[in-house]
Amino acid sequence: MSDPFIDASGNKPKARLSLLQAAWVIARRDFLAILFSKSFFFFLLGPLFPLVVGLLAGGIGSTIRDSAGAPQVAVVMAPGDAAAMMEGYDALKRQMGPDRLPDFVVRPDLMASQSDTIALLESSEGNLAAVISGSPQAPVLTATPERLQRYRGTVALVASIASGKGPADFPPVSLQAAAGSGANQQDAQRATAIAGQTVLFLLIMLLAGMVLSNLVEEKGNKIIEILAAAIPLDALFLGKLFAMLGVSLVGVAVWVAVGAPIVYFAGAAIPDLPQPGVGWPAFILLGVAYFGMGYLLLGSLFLAIGSLATTVREVQTLSMPVTMAQVLLFFFANYALAEQGTMVEWIAIAFPLSSPFAMLAQAATQEGYWLHALALAWQAMWVLIAVRLGSGLFRRRVMQSGPAVKEKGGKGMLALLAAPFRNGSRAGG
Structure with missing residues (x-):
């Protein structure tokens, strides 16, 4: 066989x-x-053309990055002093508008580490940009060098309202520079x-x-x-x-x-x-x-x-x-x-x-x-x-080549699959 x-x-x-x-x-x-x-x-040579698109998308991404969250300034003081600072901050925010001030937040969880606010700021995660310690009468601002100058006036205004001295008598603000921050x-x-x-x-x-x-x-x-x-x-x-x-x-x-x-x-020309x-x-x-x-x-x-x-x-x-x-x-x-x-x-x-x-x-x-x-x-x-x-x-x-097969009991692909079995049964009969 x-x-x-x-x-x-x-x-x-x-x-x-x-x-x-x-x-x-x-x-x-x-x-x-x-x-x-x-x-x-x-x-x-294709990347030469979408390079402009990449630059535009980077600009849009930069806008999104800037709006991702406002930097936070942590108030690390005794409970009474922290409450007074927040009252002064709320009063100043009502006068100047919320968009012109950074977000002040009370962080009692950081009180245990306030002895070294520079290390505290550099090791913090999240969006923490600065730390205010001390008291409303003698506030201490810890931040990166560029934020020290940006926040110094705001901290002085808030501390003057919190201490009851008014805007005519600003308390001295001590400055401590940190190398980096969680926000950076x-x-x-x-x-x-x-x-x-x-x-x-x-x-x-x-x-x-x-x-x-x-x-x-x-x-x-x-x-x-x-x-x-x-x-x-x-x-x-x-x-x-x-x-x-x-x-x-x-x-x-x-x-x-x-x-x-x-x-x-290119060296230093590229950030x-x-x-x-x-x-x-x-x-x-x-x-x-x-x-x-x-x-x-x-x-x-x-x-x-x-x-x-x-x-x-x-x-x-x-x-x-x-x-x-x-x-x-x-x-x-x-x-x-x-x-x-x-x-x-x-x-x-x-x-x-x-x-x-x-x-x-x-x-x-x-x-x-x-x-x-x-x-x-x-x-x-x-x-x-x-x-x-x-x-x-x-x-x-x-x-699929040719017209679909249409028979009773099925059509299209199902009919194509079933056709050999039906033909075979007829031949055998």
Whole structure:
């Protein structure tokens, strides 16, 4: 009895490639084809154009950073003196308006440490900008040098009202300079977060569009249908996504290699970004990871859009809503930076398309790594979901050739699947 699995030449055909093997074949093919093409050189010139967009986004982020929270001045005095200072502050605020004064807050929890207010201010977290100790008759202001001059007059006015002397007789204000404060550190880390979000957004938006042009080109010359007939569609989508991610990382590496000497020779002309919460090595690694997740999420959406389009014009029309939504999500993540610890921030972290931007801001402003591990796992799950949905949409929209089969008891894809069984039963009868 002949073996039905042996072909005419006497050899058994090779088994079909697995999902990962097929994805690797597609990824290697697309990666090499794009990397050694002429268009890749012009693609490397792309960052010159969105550079202006990055500067504008940085200006908007600076506005958001400034409005993220008013600096606080802690009143660290005996309960009676602290109450008198707050009464004087409220009276002055009614006369001058709340927008012209810093926020005075009573901090009885800091009373035990008031013996060394300089160390207290430098080690404090949050938005603490200055500390007022002593008494209303002889207040002591501790702050950074620039804030000493800014707050000195306000403290003198509040102390004069609190001590009952009136504005004509200001008590002397002793000044103590501190090297830094919690407010300075928070503002500096916000600057790092905004810069990281802006760079991440520009890279993702610039590079994710490559998957669209590649897919539409292969649909036009029918290569995509040949590939889809030979390997699983999930593998085809995964291979294209990771090929484009690899090309994007090569482009980023080239841009860093070109920009590093410019930054080095510019020296002091480029302002130093402050230390992020997780440190620079971990921040850079997390930035690469969140770029990969954000790219794969947006790229999978673009692949799904590409399965619906047959021309470049249709691609532009269908991708416009996704592009605009991504811009809005970027600014939403910027806004969540000003609302840290609230429900707004957690929504930005949970929503897949804004999660990479929100979590990169977390890396810049907060310590710890466990939340990043959970966020990366959450984003990876949504990448798999988007790939499966996109490949299913592609299968329904592209791979059906000819009119749908309509029979009693089923139609469309169900009828196509059931037709061989019905035909076989008829032949047997």
